[in-house]
Every structure is written in C-alpha cells, then in structure tokens.
Amino acid sequence: MAKKIIAYKGKEFEISYEILNPNQKKTIAFLHGWGSNKEVMKCGFSQILGEMRHLYIDLPGFGKSFNDHFITTHDYANILRSFLDSLPFECEIIAGHSFGGKVATLLAPPNLVLLSSAGIVCPKPLSVRVKIIFAKILKTLKIPNTFFRSQDANGLNPAMYEVFKKVVDEDFTSIFASCSSKTLLLWGREDRATPLGSGEKIASLIAGSVLEVLDGDHYFFLKNPKEVERLLLKWSAK
Numbered sequence: 001m002a003k004k005i006i007a008y009k010g011k012e013f014e015i016s017y018e019i020l021n022p023n024q025k026k027t028i029a030f031l032h033g034w035g036s037n038k039e040v041m042k043c044g045f046s047q048i049l050g051e052m053r054h055l056y057i058d059l060p061g062f063g064k065s066f067n068d069h070f071i072t073t074h075d076y077a078n079i080l081r082s083f084l085d086s087l088p089f090e091c092e093i094i095a096g097h098s099f100g101g102k103v104a105t106l107l108a109p110p111n112l113v114l115l116s117s118a119g120i121v122c123p124k125p126l127s128v129r130v131k132i133i134f135a136k137i138l139k140t141l142k143i144p145n146t147f148f149r150s151q152d153a154n155g156l157n158p159a160m161y162e163v164f165k166k167v168v169d170e171d172f173t174s175i176f177a178s179c180s181s182k183t184l185l186l187w188g189r190e191d192r193a194t195p196l197g198s199g200e201k202i203a204s205l206i207a208g209s210v211l212e213v214l215d216g217d218h219y220f221f222l223k224n225p226k227e228v229e230r231l232l233l234k235w236s237a238k
Contacts, residue, residue: 019055024051073099120197185202
C-alpha cells in the first residue's frame with residue numbers, strides 16, 4: 001500500500017492506493033462504491049485479469065484515505081484525475097462500482113467499465129419515504145436524528161455526511177448521455193441497490209455501450225469473478 005498527497009482547491013487530500021502486477025503494461029483502475037474501500041475491489045479482482053496492472057484506490061473519506069472536507073462527485077473526479085496524472089503510467093481502463101461508477105464516468109477514460117453503477121434516480125420504497133419525512137420533522141424540531149439515518153451514512157464524520165446527502169440521489173442521466181468512452185456495463189440480476197432497470201437505462205444513454213447481466217446482487221463481481229473476467233476480456237479485445 002502507498003499514499004499520495006493531492007492538492008486541490010487549496011486543500012490536501014491523502015490518497016491511499018495499491019498496485020498489483022506492476023510489470024504489466026496495460027492498466028485497469030478500480031473505484032469502489034459508497035461506504036466501501038479498495039479491499040472489497042481487491043477481493044473481486046485481484047485473482048483475475050493477471051495480464052493487466054491493477055490499481056486499487058481508496059476514494060477520499062473511505063478506507064485509508066481520510067477526508068473531512070465537503071466535496072462533490074465532480075470534486076472526487078477532479079481529485080482522482082490529478083492523482084492519476086501523477087502516476088508514471090496511464091490507465092487504459094477504469095472500472096467503477098456503484099458511486100465509483102459515477103466518478104469513473106466523469107473521468108472519461110478511453111475504456112469504461114460500470115459495475116452496477118449509481119446515477120439513475122429510482123422511486124424510493126414507501127418505508128424509505130416515511131423515514132425521510134420523519135427525519136425532516138426531527139430536523140425542523142432540532143432533535144438529534146440517528147435512528148432514521150441511512151445505513152450508508154453510519155460512521156461518517158460531519159463533512160462526509162453532508163457529502164452523502166449531496167450525492168445519494170444525483171441524476172447522472174445527461175452525463176451518461178454525453179459519455180464518449182467505450183463502455184461495458186456489468187450488472188447483477190438480483191441487484192436491489194441499483195436495480196437492473198438502471199443498467200438498462202444507462203446502456204440506452206451511452207452510445208455503443210454493451211450491457212452484460214450476471215447472477216448475483218449489488219456485489220455480483222465477488223461471486224462471479226471468472227465470468228466477469230471472460231466478459232471483460234472479450235469486450236476489451238474488440
């Protein structure tokens with residue numbers, strides 16, 4: 001594991017990362033989802049794609065990349081762009097899971113892999129809508145609220161909680177529509193966090209993209225690494 005300090009908008013961001021297969025020439029970078037870290041991505045990909053250099057990154061605020069500043073998804077992309085530019089090699093492929101998919105799309109790499117990406121706003125279940133209403137009432141009454149917080153907000157410092165509230169329901173429809181990267185979408189058939197319908201919508205927005213559906217949920221790539229490898233290599237060879 002290594003760390004780099006990236007200066008951005010007058011602040012410093014410490015980025016924790018790890019490189020596997022360092023002697024390979026073609027590089028694939030992995031961006032994890034919200035509340036996750038690079039170790040989860042390593043679990044899914046470190047044993048496959050051996051002919052590529054792997055770059056695993058902890059996004060600011062997660063894993064070993066501490067953050068106590070409010071930043072937007074676009075800020076995440078700009079910080080990551082500066083980080084990638086500081087490396088002695090280029091990343092031909094960037095793979096992003098969930099929230100990481102939005103960041104990866106903004107980076108506009110030559111080759112983009114979206115793993116159950118976030119970015120399509122879906123109707124919330126009634127139970128979630130009720131929690132939001134109660135949370136707003138508690139906020140109006142200035143009563144501390146922990147019970148009605150999303151699990152994705154648990155353990156976040158105040159700055160990262162504000163980031164979460166900003167990014168959780170972002171609509172990336174127009175950004176996907178303007179994406180010019182060669183794009184592969186890999187999706188879990190039983191995904192409930194970012195339903196398959198979201199993948200189908202994104203695929204319809206990104207010209208020339210390919211959507212492949214695999215068995216599994218939001219973390220399908222942990223259960224089907226060999227199938228993920230087969231589909232990714234087939235796509236990248238075209």
